[in-house]
Amino acid sequence: MKFTLKDYQDEAVADVLTNFKKAAKRWHEDQDKHAFSLTATTGAGKTVMAAAVFEALIHGDDTFDFEPDPGAVVIWFSDDPSLNEQSRFRLLEASDRLSISDLVVVQNTFNRDKLEAGKIYFLNTQKLSKSSLLVRGHDPDEDGIEKSGQLAMMPDLRSFTIWDTIQNTIEDSKLTLYLVLDEAHRGMRASGSSNNSGERPTIVRRLINGSGAVPGIPIVWGISATVERFNDAIAGMQDRATLPNVVVDSSKVQASGLLKDTIILDVPSEMGQFDTVLVRRGTDKLKEITGAWRAYAEQQDDADIVLPMMVLQVPNSPDHNEIGRVLDAIYERWPELQEDAVAHVFGEHSSQQFGGYSVPYISPERVQESTWVRVLIAKDAISTGWDCPRAEVMVSFRPAKDRTHITQLLGRMVRTPLARRIPGNERLNAVDCLLPFFDEKSVKDVAQALMSGGDGGEELPGRRVLVNPEEMKPNTNIPEKVWDKLLSLPSQSLPKRQARPVKRLTSLAHELSADGLLPEAGKMAHAEMHKVLNGARERYKEEITNARKAVLTVEGRSLRADFGSREMSFDDFLEAADYAVIEDAYRKAGRVISPDLATTYSDFLARTEGDPDELEESLVEAHATVAALGLVPEVRDYLETEAEKLAIQWLTKYRIEIKGLSDDRQEVYRQIREWSADPLDVDLARPTSWMQPTTIREADGSEKLLPCYEKHLLCSDDGLFPEHFTSSWEVDVLQTELQRDGVVAWFRNPSRASHDSLGVTYEDGVETRVLRPDFIFFSQYEDGTVVADIVDPHGTQFSDAIPKLKGLARYAEVYGSVFRRVDAVAKIGDTFRVLDLKEPMVRSAVESATSIKELYESGAANDYS
Structure with missing residues (x-):
């Protein structure tokens, strides 16, 4: 893969491959057909996950311990040719093992008896409709099909219809046909639905269930953000078993950084005709965000400047002259905008005249790469399957009753x-x-x-939708020492699942070398691991010797039959393993110690322990040794422990140098840190811009200004920070702390997974989670020293209250010296009580607590004042 998968993507790919492996085995053994779905919120990277699945399916993958299916054939099916083309482009963009020849768009000229193994074929509804050349002659009611024992000639000199091709592929025992339904929920309506032509549901169901002589496709994988309709339809099919559906945790998607955290909705505060007013405001926002991206690129010394775009969403029957007036307003507000910066994606697929502007058509899948497009005019045809990350402003001329169209399109811009x-x-x-x-x-x-x-489903933790917010900037009255203190505070992150220490070390070495921080780090890392493996050979000498014998010999039993006495007996035998057997064992060992390390260590052994005149034979001997190492579990444990130690050592040694790199490069190292099996410290980012709501709507519909507070690290132009506290506890704690002597600043720690949010890990059952303490206060002594206090109003009503408290206590034990106070406050009855988590006695009480209320009522807590 060209991209490093996020942890949730890794998990999903592993689950899909497990399902594929089971389904293929059961199909070839018992002709059982299976189906399952993958559901992930819009923007989770479903096509990237599919690319990783296809790479493993066709070529195998050591990371997922997956053997390739040599007979794998994939049909990627959707109802939109342009959506298929975009998916095909993304698969090529994400994969480094799928070539353009592997991804075949089925055109009307397609004519094969069966589909080819190792290929992914792109089909859409139109290609399987009755009017398509691909299916002409297949329908028994048409000419060109066998009747009364006579075989009529297929039209268009075609030997096979696409249905014949699918049937032949399914019936070939050497092939395994996989059907991938993109936007699967759209193909599962009952036949004859009025929402579509009535034909598409029939086509999809025929692919799944089969029709006439054409059997149903053996393995079906449905992909969508909302798969309930697909799942329900599959559950009702009697001859198709279901495998566990793969559900991506939406909170992990939002936390990954792939999706925007904040959606800002600007609406008029009074009734009236405000379309041109908000168009001008939208243009200002486009100019502003363009400048912000340019400034960020200059700050990061990055040549790739994001060129944001505005989407003008119009009704399905728009007034072209009205759109022309909108474009007039845009150019009046931004005269520097290029004359040819506007395009449309209307279904007409031709240039359109909007007032005095002739606007060209552009296909949706080309918008993202066509950076000359700064204003895009759209209806609702691109609300599904299309996305454009640089689309950062949308002005919708849809009325309130069209909110579904608005949310669908906006959901593609996240x-x-x-x-x-x-x-x-x-x-x-x-x-x-x-x-x-x-x-x-x-x-x-x-x-x-x-x-x-935007597609329904569970709420995305960490996403905010703000109505008419204001931007908060760094408070100029806050001493720079406070900012320095904030950035010195240790924050923790969740460990990445399925992370292999050797892979982590190798990736770290590659990045350190690429950034010039540790030249030839890759060679150094492997050299250190060669020493570790040499040590393992001494430490586990007997186990490795026995394993090597097992690699070099093949055990078996032969049957001896005496026809005279009619007696049979089995004789054991041992034969020397041939090259193929040794290489197979070596390849499996590569999955244990990593393929790259297996290769370099084999070369090392051949050079240092082999005969220089017999390099080929020495390499075979080295492969046998590596194969033996892979069979001894203790070797893997020892190797991974040492790899983890070296990775931590390098991350610690080069921490300051890494902080001096660009945000893009720092993000790479942040991900490598998170690959640890144990939570690691991550650096806090300096907050430079927050979007905050300034009003709240009451139950009666009236608007009320939010209370504002002084001394926050970020503030509006008047030096105040608006905040809506959901608990009165938080207000009481904030007011108490701000009245203390020496307090110079406070920080409302973001509750979402952002780089400027301090996180503390805790164990909730078998899950590791992150809590984010509410407040950090900063005080300054007379000598100028700045100290930090964590004060967390700790709710007692939640089931995870004690696990969170234990996590905070362990954090205080490790990092207590960084803080003056680490306090957890709760209201018990009418009294506020506090646990001073820097005190060993208090931490001990927290560790053994079973009741949060009893804990705060005990002598471990004091009255808070």
């Missing part, structure tokens, strides 16, 4: 342009939507839909 979160800059992690025909009451439905990803 990917982050650089596929990562910009540290500390919420303005660059946001998308703006201006709704001139909405009022604040009707926009609430839009906000609720967007909180669940």
Whole structure:
């Protein structure tokens, strides 16, 4: 893969491959057909996950311990040719083992008796409709099909219809046909549905269930953000078993940084015609975000400047002259905008005249790469399957009743342009939507839909939808020493699953070498691991010797039959293993100690322990030794322990140098840190821009200004920070702390997984999670020293209250010297109580606690004042 998979993507790919392995085995053994789905919120990278699956399916993958299926054939099916083309492009973009010849678009000229192993074929509904040349002659009611024993000539000199090709592929015992349904929920309506032509559901169901002589496709994988309809349909099919559905945790998707954290909705605060007003405001936002991206690129010394785009969403029957007036308003507000910076994606597929502007058509899948497009005019045809990360502003001329169309399109605009979160800059992690025909009451439905990803489903933790917010900038009254203290505070992150220490070390070495921090780090890492493996050979000498014998010999039993006495007996035999057997064992060992390390260690052994005149024979001997190492579990444990030690040593040694790199490069090292089996410290980013709501809507529909507070690290132009506290405890704690002598600043620690949020890990059953303490306060002594206090109003009503408290206590034990106080505050009855987690006695009480209420009522806690 060209991309490093996120942890949730790794997990999903592993689960899909497990299902594929089971389904293929059961199909070839018992002709059992299977289906399952993968569901992930919009923007989770479903096509990237599919690319990793196809690489493993066709070529095998050591990371997932997956053997290739030599007969694998994939049909990628959707109802939209342009969506197929975009998916094909993304697969090529993500994969370094799938070539363009492996991805075959089935055209009307396609004519094969069966599909070819190792290929992915792209089909769409139109290609299987009755009018398509690919199927002409297949329908028994048409000419060109066998009747009364006579075989008529197929039309168009075609030997096979696509249905014949599919049938022949399924019936070939050497092949395994996999059907991937993109946007699977759209193909599972009952036949004859009025929502479509009535033909597509029939086509998809015929692919799944079979029709006439054509059997159903053996293995079906449905991919969508909302797969309930697909799952329900599959469950109702009697001759198809289901495998466990793969469900991607939406909180992990939002935490990954692939999706924008904040969606800003701008609506008029009064009734009236405000379309041109908000168009001008949208243009200002486009100019502003363009400048912000340019400044960020200059700061990072990055040549790849993001060129953001505005989407103008119009009704399905738009007034072309009205669109012309909108373009007039845009150019009046931004005269420097290029004349040819506008395009449209209307179904007409031809240039359109909007007032005095002739605007060309562009296909949706080309918009992202066509950076000359800065204003895109769209209806609702691109609301599914299309996305454009650089689309950062949308002005919708849809009325309030069209909120579904708005949320669907806006849901396609939530990917982050650089596929990562910009540290500390919420303005660059946001998308703006201006709704001139909405009022604040009707926009609430839009906000609720967007909180669940725009496609329905569970809420996305960490995403915020803000109505008419204001931008908060760094407070100029805060001493620079406070900022330095904030950035020195240790933060923890979740470990990445399926991380192999040797792979982690190798990746780290590659990055350190690429950045010039440790030249030839890769060679150094492997040299150190060669020493470790040599040590393992001494430490586990007897086990490795026995394993080597097992590699070099093949055990078996032969049957001896005496026809005279009619007696049979089995004789054991031993034969020397041939080259193929040794290489197979060597390849399996490579999965244990990593393929790259297996290769370099074999070369090392051949050079240092082999005969220089017999290098080929020496290499075979070395492969046998490596194969034996892979059979001894203790070797793997020892190797991974030492690899982890070296990785931590290098990450610690070069920590300061890494912090001096660009955000993009720092993000790479952050991911490598998170590959650890244990939580590791990560550096906090300096916050530079936050978007904050300034009002709250009451139950009666009225608007009320939020209370504002002084001394926050970020603030509006008047030096104040607006905040809506959901608990009165938080307000009481904040007011108490701000009244203390020496307090110069405070920080409302973000509750989402952003780079400027301090995280503390805790164990909740078998899961490792992250809590984010509410407040950090900063005080300055007379000598100028700045100290930091964590004060966390700790809710007692939640089931994870004790696990969170234990996590915070362990954090205080390790990092207590960095803070003056680490306090957990709770209200018991009418009294606030505090646990001073820097005290060993208090931490001991927390560790043994079973009741949060009893803990705060015990002598371990004191009254808070």
